[in-house]
């Protein structure tokens with residue numbers, strides 16, 4: 495049974511990091527016989543250039559029929575002035591919405607060898623192991639947007655059902671970990687946040703009495719995340735807060751370049767992408783850190799294809815490459831994208847031979 499993976503490289507360093515992850519997946523495939531098939535499709539700014547729209551119908555149809563999707567990143571200065579409705583980022587939001595990918599899982603585990611790559615003190619961050627579950631298809635990102643008179647409007651709207659389903663995903667994930675959930679909102683000011691807090695409280699009491707729940711305001715959370723990150727297990731929050739807090743969390747990991755993610759809904763294929771953007775400042779130089787995308791590919795093997803062993807092998811190889819100092823510039827190293835990728839592949843091959 496072959497597995498169809500749609501690859502959306504996108505823009506800037508996007509195609510560089512997806513190519514690295516595909517190289518790693520092909521290597522794993524040779525050892526674990528997963529029968530992975532890859533098909534690349536136009537997306538983001540590259541699709542605007544070729545087809546005048548960031549999410550062409552053919553790309554969306556291919557994604558809908560895929561078993562999983564691997565995405566690099568979209569956007570960049572070249573498309574800064576295209577009409578808002580067809581910006582590269584609008585294509586990404588449209589894809590998330592069309593596929594119903596409401597639960598975006600962004601894990602953060604600090605690697606021992608990267609403790610000094612973080613701007614934070616090592617004794618504060620050592621042992622950090624948390625996951626942010628970011629609501630991805632609601633909130634201010636998808637509300638009504640308008641210009642009226644001299645003003646601009648971005649409506650923030652959440653339904654009870656949207657909050658319930660992401661809470662359940664986060665609580666189920668917490669059960670597989672340390673059974674602690676922290677819900678982040680701004681319930682002292684926002685009506686959507688008051689509904690968020692009420693709903694999370696009700697679902698947790700009724701369905702997850704075994705999972706400890708705490709509620710924090712987002713401004714305090716922004717501070718706790720860097721002052722006591724070890725205290726958190728699973729964090730659940732709305733779309734915009736999750737976007738901001740996870741880039742902040744990347745500073746704990748050492749770089750945005752190492753943070754993976756998965757986005758899934760109740761049906762259909764899930765999407766896997768690093769949390770970083772197209773990094774126009776380093777695009778085309780061959781120095782992008784491919785680890786976030788490679789680790790996203792490991793999440794794909796685990797969650798979409800139930801290939802625990804293959805996923806563990808990739809994560810183990812990335813950890814070993816880090817421990818042996820095969821690092822790109824963002825982590826203080828001198829390796830190119832290709833050198834890091836080749837190292838991960840050679841460690842994977844050695845690992846599989848040793849296990850055989």
Ligand SMILES: NC(=O)c1ccc[n+]([C@@H]2O[C@H](COP(=O)([O-])OP(=O)(O)OC[C@H]3O[C@@H](n4cnc5c(N)ncnc54)[C@H](O)[C@@H]3O)[C@@H](O)[C@H]2O)c1
Nearest residue numbers: 567568569570750751769770771772773775776782783824
């Ligand atoms: N999911 C996505 O497609 C996505 C996510 C975030 C931003 N964006 C878009 O990307 C464009 C650039 O945004 P930005 O500059 O604010 O954020 P960015 O994440 O692209 O870059 C921020 C900084 O981190 C560095 N960086 C990011 N990923 C890296 C990697 N893998 N290796 C080494 N360094 C890395 C960059 O060089 C830059 O200095 C914008 O158009 C934005 O909308 C897209």
Ligand SMILES: CC(C)[C@H](C(=O)O)[C@@H](O)C(=O)O
Nearest residue numbers: 568569583586587737769771
């Ligand atoms: C590019 C942008 C639309 C996107 C977001 O805000 O969701 C990005 O920052 C992310 O974190 O995936």
Ligand SMILES: [Mg+2]
Nearest residue numbers: 737738741769
């Ligand atoms: Mg972001």
